[in-house]
Amino acid sequence: MDELERLKKELKDLNAEYAKIKDVPKEKRSQFGKELNAKKMALLDKIMKAEESQYDAKVEALDISAPCAPNENLPELYPVEQGSRHPLMVELDRVISIYQMMGFDVMESRQLDDEYHMFDSLNFPKEHPARDGYDTFRTEEGLIPPAHTSTMQNRALKRYKHKLDEGQNIAVVIPGRVYRNEDVDATHEHTFYQCEGVYVSRDCTMGQMLGILREFFEKYYEQKLNIRTQPGYFPFTEPSLEFMIEKPKTLGGKKGDFLEMLGCGMIHPNVLKMAGIDPTEYHGFAWGGGIDRLVMLRYGLKDVRHFESGNLNFLRNFK
């Protein structure tokens, strides 16, 4: 008798047990039933697994070293026209290469981080309501799938600090995937991409920050752009602002049609301090903005949900 048959027999015996319930005193019946049910569930689970492995066992081994199975044709790759690259990744590459041309190093963001990098090292006071604004997910261990690429700022500052000692500037961009606990609709995703920028030097100014950002967007959209700002609040920058561009004409923009592209500001002295950089000697600025919106704008996409849909009718449009 094989394992499966044995288990099935056991189940049959168990089912017969149910009949005995009438002999059990009333007050103990519920307990009796519960125990029996638990046994049955466990047994059914075992049977399912046994069936599964019996089913899986019904396969023949292959010659894994061969290029094809006997009497079958050699396999071929699919035609190149069928291939595609994800638009978010293509555009992220473009974003990165523009920053690289502007002299920025690149470092990738993590997808699981801790409270220290996500908040503490960014000058968020402990338990401060500002932490709520990020709608973070948390794991059982208290880890955080980061809600912004700023989670990498402290690491970036530490990693490139040597450049300051060598008389150079820190200039780094950090692309990455971030997560917010919010409901998904045409313009909101719980999973999206951001790109962070960090710049530190002895004599940097807010004017330089605005210059770099305008330069980036002009290169990205390949035209001159009007920019505008708006005060913002981030604990890790002081002053903090929102950066806007006038929607490019080529993308259907009208005069006075400004789009919020990212948050930015001069790095808070505490953030520099926590990375071991003396804020009386060095200043910095940082920014972070979403990639998804940039791409939607560029391709005229209306629904952010396409990106993670895996739907080839959408994806195959992007070579």
Next chain:
Amino acid sequence: MLISLNWIKKYVDVEIPDEELVRLIGARLVEVEGVIDESHKYDNIYVVQVAAAEKIPDTHLTLCQIDVGKKDLVQVVCGAPNVREGMLAAWIAPGAVVPASVHEDTPFVIGKRKMLNKYDSNGMLAGADELDFGDDHSGIVEIDPEMARPGELLKDVFELDDKILEIENKSLTHRPDTFGIIGFAREVAGILGKSFDFEYQDTNLKVTGDISVKILDKGICERYSAVVLEKHGEIKNKYLSWMDTILSKSGMKPIGPIVDVTNYLMLLTGQPLHAFDFDKFIKVGKSFKPEINVRLAKKGEKLVLLDDTEAVLNENDIVICSGETPVALAGAMGGKNTMIDETTRNVIIESATFSLYNLRKTQMAHGIFSEAITRFTKGQPPYQCLKVADAAAEMLSAGFKVTSVADTQKKPEESVVIDININEINDLLGTEYDKKTIVNTLSNVGFKLSAKSDNLRIVVPLWRTDIRIKEDIIEEVGRLLGYDNIRPVLPLHGTADKNEILSLKTKVRDMMSSFGANEVLTYSFVSEKLLEKVGQDLNKSYKIVNSISPELQLIRQSIVPSLLDKAYVNQKLPVDKFAIFEINQVYTKTRQVDSENVPVSQMNLGFVLAERKTKGAAYYKAKLYVEKLLEALNIKADFLPKKHDSEDSKPFEDKRLAEIWVDGEYIGVVGEFKNSVRRNFKLEDFLAGFELNFEKLQEHFTPTREIDVRPVVDKRDLTIETNETYGEIIEKIQKVLEKNQLDAEISPLAIYQPETIKHISVHLEFKQKIDDKVMHELEALK
């Protein structure tokens, strides 16, 4: 938060158009999410006098003749019980829109109606609810004859031609002062370059009488002021007031004279107030004099709140007690047991500040998001507590007199002083502002400055709890003078270091798409069900405790399971043949933590190919993709039978997979999937995939290879009849070639197996001349 522009303009002279003002507020203070234009909301609504009112028999209706400020009276039928001859009322003229309905899809337009088939009724006399001033529907509004005359437009009398700004609260998290009209108006003045002067009148309140306040736990309440008011007269409450309209425009609603005053002052100053019924308070506390105790709640302690819900408290909540009995959940909501109602005679006004950290947790634990707690959680400063309580007493003085006052603050807070040099400001902003401009900008909004040459000594006003360091001052200057006035310049470019893994990702992505594969992105979060479908261990996944849904509860351990899910989506579309891939990070608990104490992340490349209606072994096609990829990256790999145990390989069928090893290191797996996996995902038979550790690919990747420029001089086809595997035969061929000091490019032609014996045919390309002796030796292999 809703801000009435008219209210702002009571405190600042605005000489620019509203559109420009809104733009400047957006550019220099906070994002204005929207502007509700109410300039036409009260069009064609007039103050009228009821000249005659005659009951229509057997109905609740009254036939009125009203004076609308013109020669002839107008007839209106009115159903309100309080309509009477001589009163001033608000009349919605025929053709006007009922204000409460202006934002509805089809606004309600009042017409000329015939009531009871015989009475003409022109327009309507309006109740507070119809005018959108709260939800009182008990009668029509009555207007104070001292305020208006018949025929005047209602909007002129009550300044209703207004624009309401919808403010994005989040970016004012650090600015408790701007959550009051005074603070907001001060900013507007600063933005317009005007000096803002607002002083509370000197408070007359002295701590006196028998009310006592004790703070029983440390750090929960910085200041608590309380004022006892005793009733000595009636408050005029029968007329529609400007305060009713402003409460409504600010998103609140008129409730009663006492509560309205506390709400109004909160909107004006940012300092929330609470009013207790004094007599109930005494009764609940079981004592003869009011004893206010502020303490942390006990776990499980219960309190019925104003909205009739019973809050079960925790040790983080702060409660206000009368004696020992809780009467309010501090900062969040008052208790039912001390609620103000029509019978209230005497009142206690509370004006206090509480720990924003405790209140933040209270907010989350009890789901209370009132106007008051929104302000408290920004950290209202204690300096104005008693002053605002005094203002409340003053506003209620017609009906109440102060009998007792308590205040826990013994001496005023000290001001923060910041020293800064003009150059430090300009250096960080990249500007050239002169001293006078900077001094004026800061003093306009209440900073006190003294200067010694270019060094400024700045005394920070007490309401600016956000200003502690030089950079905060620099922000003020940059912001109030407009960041948009800063000239963008480019610093000199350095050169960037290459990021190896990133450029390899780009390369692989390009390559895979040139192989006809499609790149996808899938969520990092997966369901337990998905892991069960592929047989991965749930306990090895990090689990999200506040996931959006069970579908997104675990952090994935590998890429392939997500791709199998998407394969199903595409096979359903249907797409007949496809290969999808994704490069992304994965995490498992077994991989421990790195030097920063966070889980080690791993970058994987996952790949799945699926075809409908195709027979055959899909393994070989997936393997071809791996081989082509590795070849392009100049990585030499071995395809070995299963011996390594990893979660990555769980979905794959042991008998139809190959482990991929490079230089004695496992880098991934390629193969077909278990029957059960295929069935669980409802996928068709022709299905295979691979999962590779991308970081290992990067380690073994070499961008260049030695180029052999010798021409091919001999080509041969070779067929060997054998029972051995293809790999073993290739090895044997290579041994023979080696022995003869030859090397050849070997490529497969076909494997033919009529019965038990396989016929393996390969094509050989030589760069040396070979003789037939070698070929005979090769042909003799089996």
